[in-house]
Amino acid sequence: MKNKLFLILFLLTFSLVISQGKKDSIKSNPILYIGMNLGFVNGNFKGGIASFDLNYQQKNNLFTFKYSSILDFKKLKFFIVFPIANTISETEQFSLLYGKRYVEDGFSYHFSGGISYNTTDDRIINKRFSYFGFPVEIGVNWFKSKKKKFRILYGLIPIGKPTGFGRSIGLKLHANIAKKAYVGLGLNFGIGWHKKYNNEI
Template identity: 45%
Template structure:
């Protein structure tokens, strides 16, 4: 969890630094580069909450992405207290996924849709229970990540607004926010499929 928070914080700091150098109003050659955070829930072998971050670069219709996902698995169990069994939630598996993806992205006015697939390295830690103790084991395996995205962003250049969109900064710029949905997953030894929310910053189209 700490790794996810640090990565998200670093990416957001980089994003805000770009707002200090907005693209000139007459310059229509801005690149399509954006980052996004991922908040979701997945089912499958690794069923549970998802946190992540992604860096994207688009060249024509081609989309290149680097994705980090922290996927954890929750199970329901019972703790015996006297003669009463109390339901509890336990965490017995964590996955740190590092992925490189390639796909197609189409932009229309203020929204876009895309689909991508690729390869990933997955670092897994899980608990193994015996009659006398609980041990934690580690494993690394390759996977096949995929995702489908739809997101919305501003249609034209506007002044960037900081502090939850309340305070406008600088001149009209192509840099802005985005929000959308992500259908994502990974096929491998510990497969999962999920649905989440995207919240991003960057240059989402050519203005």
């Protein structure tokens, strides 16, 4: 129940932020994109992380809502030569971050910080507990610098008219300062509008 209430609060806050930027999006597209990050973490958790984030930028201000899932793989078993992960804990994390993002042609970099709500299911002591944290992240992304046709099937087939909507790829260094702290590095994939393209083609 707590997770649902926290998620609703985040979404309401994020919707208010987006509504404030509607005036800016009349002349050109908004900077609005979704990201997926896959990587590893170290610290109180040692394992893998997968996260999904929704990002909105107004001027140089970046607002992010993020959901993360962390699997702690401190114990590994091997079948012949293949490692098999023995998950000892699983953590769900909801984060709301604010930061600065700067765009230079087809490249951007950002740094953000905020608050997170975490729920860890510890399978060793068979206990589930929740706690708040302070997430921080630094990231870089590459995307198309000008409007182009969107491509499907691994970028092989262009469709429609030139558009600012497109994909991105980048790296993200992130951490969470909390009862269960960690630092991680991951590969980031995105889709959406990563800059204001105006009417340029």
